[in-house]
Amino acid sequence: MSESTTMSDAAARQALQADLARVYCRVHQPDDPPLFTREPNSTMVPLHWRWSELGPLLDRLGAEIAIGSGGQRRTLRLSNPGLPYGTTPTFWASIQVIQPGEVAEAHRHTASAFRFIMQGSGATTTVNGENYPMNEGDLVLTPPWAWHDHVHGGSQQMIWLDVLDISLVRSMHAVFFEPFTGATQPVDAVPDHSYRALGSGIMRPPRVGAPAPGFNPLLAYPADRALTALDLAAGLAPDPFDDVVLEYQNPVDGGPAMKVMSMKLLKLRAGFQGQARRQVGSKLYYVCKGQGTTVVAGRRFDWKAGDFFVVPPWCWHEHAMHAASGEAVLFQVDDTPAMDALGYYREQAAAAGTSLGHHKENA
Numbered sequence: 001m002s003e004s005t006t007m008s009d010a011a012a013r014q015a016l017q018a019d020l021a022r023v024y025c026r027v028h029q030p031d032d033p034p035l036f037t038r039e040p041n042s043t044m045v046p047l048h049w050r051w052s053e054l055g056p057l058l059d060r061l062g063a064e065i066a067i068g069s070g071g072q073r074r075t076l077r078l079s080n081p082g083l084p085y086g087t088t089p090t091f092w093a094s095i096q097v098i099q100p101g102e103v104a105e106a107h108r109h110t111a112s113a114f115r116f117i118m119q120g121s122g123a124t125t126t127v128n129g130e131n132y133p134m135n136e137g138d139l140v141l142t143p144p145w146a147w148h149d150h151v152h153g154g155s156q157q158m159i160w161l162d163v164l165d166i167s168l169v170r171s172m173h174a175v176f177f178e179p180f181t182g183a184t185q186p187v188d189a190v191p192d193h194s195y196r197a198l199g200s201g202i203m204r205p206p207r208v209g210a211p212a213p214g215f216n217p218l219l220a221y222p223a224d225r226a227l228t229a230l231d232l233a234a235g236l237a238p239d240p241f242d243d244v245v246l247e248y249q250n251p252v253d254g255g256p257a258m259k260v261m262s263m264k265l266l267k268l269r270a271g272f273q274g275q276a277r278r279q280v281g282s283k284l285y286y287v288c289k290g291q292g293t294t295v296v297a298g299r300r301f302d303w304k305a306g307d308f309f310v311v312p313p314w315c316w317h318e319h320a321m322h323a324a325s326g327e328a329v330l331f332q333v334d335d336t337p338a339m340d341a342l343g344y345y346r347e348q349a350a351a352a353g354t355s356l357g358h359h360k361e362n363a
């Protein structure tokens with residue numbers, strides 16, 4: 001196409017615009033950003049939050065900020081500066097602080113959520129009448145539109161990771177929220193029903209199925225069961241990317257525990273050098289124990305226990321463990337189930353043995 005033809009087409013598009021706008025239509029304008037890019041072009045940025053900086057801020061939050069009433073929470077949100085809101089384009093991760101005797105009052109919302117307990121013990125959560133302990137390393141789920149409240153009956157400040165798929169729900173304009181009529185909801189006669197039925201992970205009452213595809217009736221995944229499973233999996237051949245990795249599963253259909261978010265535990269052993277990979281979707285890691293290095297889009301994150309870091313969509317990343325650093329355990333959340341359900345999932349692995357290189361960590 002000649003330049004003059006291109007120019008006249010551009011002029012025609014601009015000339016059309018005023019008439020089209022009156023009837024709420026438009027055509028692609030020469031200065032519009034392209035609708036299609038060759039590959040994902042995310043504005044989300046790789047980021048590393050250090051426990052050395054988060055810990056004192058969480059103590060201040062616990063001392064200076066009220067927990068609120070009507071279902072409000074006291075949370076420190078991990079905000080990505082490349083996004084209008086949220087930790088990633090799909091979910092928002094927050095750290096909730098709760099003091100002994102406090103109640104995070106009952107409410108429900110369309111966004112699905114989970115809690116992964118970072119520090120402390122003695123709290124319980126009630127989800128649609130089921131009641132579960134919240135102790136370090138436990139994972140508890142809140143399905144969409146499930147009533148939930150948390151009561152801290154212990155003696156020390158507790159913190160846990162709260163992740164909601166609220167960024168996705170907001171982008172779909174599907175946000176609903178409702179406070180409960182009281183501070184807490186009634187607890188069922190068998191308070192831990194789903195765990196008693198399905199929590200073994202290997203057996204269940206005959207003919208118990210999911211009431212709807214992908215629905216997971218199991219609400220609690222205690223730390224001891226998860227870590228036992230991870231130790232068993234350490235006897236398998238190492239995963240080239242994640243060394244030892246297990247996903248929290250829906251015991252009824254064997255799929256991921258939630259429809260939008262996948263939660264995983266990784267054990268990275270001393271000397272492990274992971275293969276580099278990039279995937280659609282976004283990831284957050286929380287370092288449960290140990291220390292190591294992850295290179296994300298050329299940025300080196302030297303992480304320790306308590307740290308968080310994120311991997312934006314379609315960014316090369318790889319894990320590396322020093323020979324003398326001992327083993328590390330990482331909790332991971334990503335949005336692979338949503339990508340799979342929509343048919344959008346894809347990934348690309350670097351050739352084995354090629355490394356992204358370990359650049360100096362940016363401040």
Ligand SMILES: [Fe+2]
Binds near residue numbers: 107108109113148
């Ligand atoms: Fe909530």
